[in-house]
Amino acid sequence: MLIRIPEFISKDQVAECRSLLESADWVHGNVTAGHQAALAKNNLQLPEDSPIARQLGDFILATLGQSQEVLAAGLPNKIYPPMFNCYQGGGEFNYHVDNTIRRVAGTAVKIRTDVSMTLFLSEPDEYEGGELIIQDTYGEQRIKFSAGDLVLYPSTSLHKVTPVTEGRRLASFFWMQSLVRSDEKRRLLYDLDKSIQALTQENPENPELVRLAGVYHNLLRQWSET
Ligand SMILES: O=C(O)CCC(=O)C(=O)O
Ligand SMILES: [Fe+2]
Known part of the structure; x- marks a missing residue:
């Protein structure tokens, strides 16, 4: 099931997130990719222990906790601390399935990824390409939502982000372990x-x-x- 939550955060909140992201130190996305995903991945990410990632991540987690739609669609049990990515200059992430078990950095907590989420932080007209393409049983879904919108999709799906050939695509991405695996x-x-x-x-x-x-x-x- 693919669910869009429009205006999960407001445009003012998007602007605040972005001004913090502008000043952050980005690293290559391969740092958190498994062996196979690393071959498919060419983007930038904030390190998981970056103070800006943690500040923005806590804000996103608090907003998730108040969303009736997230509770109804995802039935969250545990949520992975939100991460942040940036695609530009042809950056992409080819087809992959997200790792099933992720350990939260610096802790012993393990999370099974049942639901994957992307929170869009750039407007669709700010970049060319950068579509999140998700394969499901009904065919290919091409996702390019407004800044502030959240998409939830099953972590069992093959998905990719197409090359960003102009501009820059900023997003937050993370996972939840649901109370209901299926x-x-x-x-x-x-x-x-x-x-x-x-x-x-x-x-x-x-x-x-x-x-x-x-x-x-x-x-x-x-x-x-x-
Ligand atoms: O940026 C996105 O929308 C998704 C990123 C992704 O699939 C991943 O990092 O595993
Ligand atoms: Fe992914």
């Missing part, structure tokens, strides 16, 4: 949640809502792992 099951829970919300809007007194909410929670009980 994308298919998360989708069923998401649809059920949406229907319960819509029926509640129509008539909060509808007695069937109690039973439907029970089904939601009991499915989550069957399918979740903590």
Whole structure:
């Protein structure tokens, strides 16, 4: 399931993030790539322990915690501290699947990547290319969203970022371990949640809502792992 959350952060917040990113020290993206991904990857990243990455990452984590849509679609258990990348001068990241298990730098915490996320920090008209292309069962999705928009997609997907031939593409990218490992099951829970919300809007007194909410929670009980 691919979910777009428009205006996950405001344009003012995008501008604040960008002014901090301007002054940051970038390094080659291969520092965090596995052997195979390193061959596919040609971009810049902020080091994971960079103070600017941590400051902006904490802000993004706080915003994620308040997003009903992220909670409903991702059912987060653990979230990897957000990282930051920059593509320019033909930089790209060819087809890959994200590493399944990632250890949070400097800790013993391991996160299984179930949901991958990109928060766009450049406007689409600021760069040429730089599309995030995600292969799913319905074919290829070409993603190039407005600055401030967030996209969530299953970490099982093959995906790539096409070469940025003009301008510069800044983004934050990170992963979550979900309470529910399977994308298919998360989708069923998401649809059920949406229907319960819509029926509640129509008539909060509808007695069937109690039973439907029970089904939601009991499915989550069957399918979740903590
Ligand atoms: O920049 C993006 O949108 C995605 C980056 C990516 O796929 C990765 O770093 O694994
Ligand atoms: Fe990736």
